[in-house]
Amino acid sequence: xxxxxxxxxxxxxxxxxxxxxxxxxxxxxxxxxxxxxxxxxxxxxxxxxxxxxxxxxxxxxxxxxxxxxxxxxxxxxxxxxxxxxxxxxxxxxxxxxxxxxxxxxxxxxxxxxxxxxxxxxxxxxxxxxxxxxxxxxxxxxxxxxxxxxxxxxxxxxxxxxxxxxxxxxxxxxxxxxxxxxxxxxxxxxxxxxxxx
Numbered sequence: 001x002x003x004x005x006x007x008x009x010x011x012x013x014x015x016x017x018x019x020x021x022x023x024x025x026x027x028x029x030x031x032x033x034x035x036x037x038x039x040x041x042x043x044x045x046x047x048x049x050x051x052x053x054x055x056x057x058x059x060x061x062x063x064x065x066x067x068x069x070x071x072x073x074x075x076x077x078x079x080x081x082x083x084x085x086x087x088x089x090x091x092x093x094x095x096x097x098x099x100x101x102x103x104x105x106x107x108x109x110x111x112x113x114x115x116x117x118x119x120x121x122x123x124x125x126x127x128x129x130x131x132x133x134x135x136x137x138x139x140x141x142x143x144x145x146x147x148x149x150x151x152x153x154x155x156x157x158x159x160x161x162x163x164x165x166x167x168x169x170x171x172x173x174x175x176x177x178x179x180x181x182x183x184x185x186x187x188x189x190x191x192x193x194x195x196x
Contacts, residue, residue: 003064003093004047005072007086012042034075046076054095064093104130106150
C-alpha cells in the first residue's frame with residue numbers, strides 16, 4: 001500500500017532556510033524508502049509504502065491508518081527538525097503492485113487496454129520509459145525489444161514466501177530497526193560536519 005501525506009502551506013522563508021533550492025524530490029536511503037517533494041503550493045508531500053498484501057479480489061478500498069500517518073509525521077519531523085511544528089493537512093493512499101523480481105510487468109488486455117504495473121522500488125525510474133514503449137506499440141503496432149522482457153500474456157507469479165502477514169511485518173520491523181541504527185539522522189549529522 002502506498003501512502004502520501006501533505007503538510008499545510010509553509011512560509012516560503014522557512015522553505016528557503018532549508019537550503020532545498022532545486023525543489024527536486026528526495027528519497028531516504030533505507031529499503032522502505034520515504035519520499036519528500038516540494039509542491040508549487042509551498043507544501044511538502046511525503047510518503048512511504050507499507051508492506052501489506054491484498055488477499056481477495058477485488059481489493060478493498062484502503063485509507064491510511066491514523067497510526068501510520070502519525071508515524072510519517074514523526075519521520076517528517078526527524079528529517080526536517082526546523083519544520084517539526086508544521087501540521088499535516090491531508091493523507092491518502094491505495095494499493096500498489098510489487099513484483100518479486102523488482103521489475104515492472106507490461107501487457108495487454110483485450111484489444112484496447114494496455115497496462116504497466118509494479119514500477120516499484122528502483123523500477124520507478126523505468127516507468128516513463130515503459131510508458132513510452134507502450135505508447136509506441138499503440139501507435140506503430142510493433143513491440144520494441146526492450147518491452148519483450150516485461151511483456152506477459154497472463155501476469156501470474158508464484159507467491160513469494162515473505163508475503164504473508166507475519167513475513168511482511170518482519171520485513172517492516174527489520175527495516176525500521178536498520179533505519180534506527182544506520183538511519184539518515186546519523187548520516188545527516190555526519191554530512192553536516194564542515195569539510196576542511
